[in-house]
Structure formats: C-alpha cells, structure tokens
C-alpha cells in the first residue's frame with residue numbers, strides 16, 4: 380500500500396498499545412493495575428461543568444474564531460498576568476485543542492524542512508514524533524551524568540547551524556523533576572543570544588510539591604514580547620483534571636501567533652465551543668480544585684517513593700511535581716520494553732517503558748491513581764523482581780508462585 384514516507388516514520392504509541400492490552404485483560408476479568416496513566420482521576424471543577432452546560436443548553440453550538448473565543452483568550456491573558464506577571468494582548472494568544480495542538484502548530488509555524496529541534500531526555504514521548512510531522516529533525520540530549528537535570532553546556536553542544544528551536548518541559552514528564560531557576564535562566568538567555576526559538580511547555584507547572592514554586596521563564600526574558608522567540612505552552616488538561624476537554628494554549632509574539640492561527644484555521648478551525656466554555660469556567664472559577672489535586676498527588680508521590688525505595692536495587696529520584704516518577708530498574712533488566720511486558724504478563728501491572736522517553740532501563744510510573752492502586756502495584760512489581768520478596772502473591776483470588784527468576 381502506498382502509505383507515505385512521513386506516516387511510516389511516525390511510530391505507534393506504545394502507551395496506547397499497552398492501554399489496549401490492559402483493557403483486553405480487564406475485559407477477561409484480570410485484576411489489572413494501571414500505573415501507566417497520564418491523567419488525574421479527580422472530577423473537572425464544577426465551574427467548568429456549569430459554564431459548559433450553559434452553552435450546550437442553548438442548543439446553538441457554532442464555529443468559533445480559529446484562535447478561540449474572546450472570553451477564553453481573556454481568561455488566558457488574566458492567567459498569564461497572575462502566574463507569570465506578564466501582560467499580553469489577545470494578539471499574543473491562541474487557544475488550541477490541548478497543549479498538544481498548540482505545540483504542533485508552533486512547530487509548523489517555525490520549522491523549515493530538516494531544521495533541528497533540541498530537547499533534553501527524558502522527554503515527553505510526543506516531541507520527537509511532532510517534530511518529524513512538522514518536517515524537522517528531533518535532537519534529544521541525554522545528560523551525561525545520568526541525572527534528569529540537563530546542563531546548559533550539553534544543550535549548547537547539541538545546537539548547530541540547523542537548530543531552530545529548543546523545547547523545555549519542567550516539571551518534566553516523565554521524570555517529575557523541576558529544572559533549576561539557574562538552568563531556566565541560562566536556557567532563556569542562550570536562546571536569545573543564539574536567536575533560536577524556545578518552546579516552554581509548562582503543562583505541569585501548577586502541580587508542584589514540597590512548597591516549591593514553579594520557575595517563571597519570563598523573569599529572564601530581556602526582549603520585548605513581540606520580538607521574543609519564547610513560546611509559552613499550557614493547558615487546562617492536567618491542573619483541572621480536564622484532559623478530555625482538549626483545551627490548551629500558546630502565548631508568543633504576534634507574528635508567530637498569527638502564523639499559528641492561520642495553520643490552525645486550515646487544520647481544525649477553533650477548538651470545540653463547549654470545551655472552550657468549560658475552560659473559561661475553570662480558569663475564572665473557584666481555584667480550590669488545583670490545590671486539592673496537588674495535595675492528593677503529593678501524598679501519592681510520597682507513598683510511591685517510599686514503596687519503590689524498599690525494592691532492592693531500584694534507583695528513584697523524588698519528583699518535584701507532575702504525577703510521574705521514572706525509577707531506574709536497570710539492576711534487574713535494561714530492556715524497558717521487555718520489563719514492561721514482563722510486569723504486565725506476570726503481575727498485571729501497566730507501566731510505560733523508559734525507551735519511549737529516551738532513557739532505557741527506566742519505567743514511567745504514574746501516581747495519579749488511588750493509594751491502594753499504588754501500594755498494590757508496587758508490591759506486585761517488587762514481588763516480580765526482587766528475589767528477597769516473599770515467594771507467593773495473590774492476584775485477586777489467584778495465588779501466584781514465582782518461578783521465572
């Protein structure tokens with residue numbers, strides 16, 4: 380079949396594949412524990428639901444401007460002022476179908492064929508594929524010291540004449556670490572000096588633990604907004620537990636935003652109108668759901684880290700935010716695909732292989748589920764791997780005896 384070269388270069392989502400397998404197993408009544416998820420389990424804020432149903436009840440659901448309804452852009456402007464102390468105008472804002480589309484149209488707007496985009500590993504699985512879709516070449520940079528903290532020298536080394544942009548995601552999916560203020564300052568200054576684009580993906584910046592505060596990239600920008608090449612990305616997906624609504628946005632100079640709007644207008648038109656109204660409700664409404672989600676996640680993180688540290692040989696960095704951690708299981712198995720499959724097959728725990736995020740030997744584990752799922756999931760992983768764990772384990776009513784170590 381004549382499937383395009385571009386389509387053939389885009390890999391299948393391993394996460395979705397694992398979800399499929401897990402759903403099939405669940406259908407058969409298997410007691411699957413999902414530690415691979417990428418969304419909070421709490422409910423969307425009531426203000427989002429009220430605002431969304433109000434527009435649905437009119438029965439008049441129409442196209443919206445391609446860059447979003449004015450009420451949503453206004454809410455995003457207010458959000459940017461409150462959380463970044465940055466005044467922006469409607470011309471500096473585009474609302475998209477999730478942070479994902481905002482990043483995608485940004486890449487379409489800035490990349491020439493074969494332009495390179497540099498980002499530190501571990502990275503969000505979609506960056507390499509999105510860069511390829513936009514005709515660019517992904518250039519991941521793995522910190523030499525094996526840490527999750529990139530150094531500006533390593534980033535600078537990867538930047539060459541074809542580099543068009545750098546993508547930074549902090550707090551980071553999958554490691555959960557938040558990059559230091561110094562690093563963010565350095566990367567902003569570096570991009571200004573080199574005149575390259577900087578896409579700051581702040582998707583998780585409200586879900587930060589231990590009293591830490593997210594770093595505001597605008598503090599280090601020296602250029603006026605409309606000459607700056609910084610594009611800030613955010614969304615309602617994670618902080619308000621509104622992944623299914625598909626609303627995200629970008630803030631940037633008016634020229635790039637204009638180009639992104641043109642692309643989006645041909646690609647999908649404006650995001651779904653009820654979803655935009657839901658986002659307006661969430662952004663303008665009572666904000667307590669974010670803090671309540673943040674506190675739940677911090678507690679879940681503590682439980683997960685404590686349990687993981689009890690497994691012999693597993694190295695884990697305590698996440699500063701998000702709802703992921705990225706432990707190193709290489710003492711047991713370096714091939715993370717094999718390991719994830721083994722855990723699903725033997726103990727019915729879904730994890731995501733580190734290879735997908737650019738780091739072998741690791742697994743991404745989510746702590747956005749319940750404490751029970753976390754404790755039982757990690758107990759099963761420990762049982763599957765750690766020779767010191769007891770020999771027997773109950774999966775529901777089924778007794779397992781370890782026989783593969």
Ligand SMILES: Cc1ncc(COP(=O)(O)O)c(C=O)c1O
Nearest residue numbers: 477478479503552582614616627
């Ligand atoms: C780092 C990062 N950026 C962007 C997104 C996409 O967010 P959205 O669901 O709003 O498209 C995700 C979702 O998992 C993410 O982890």
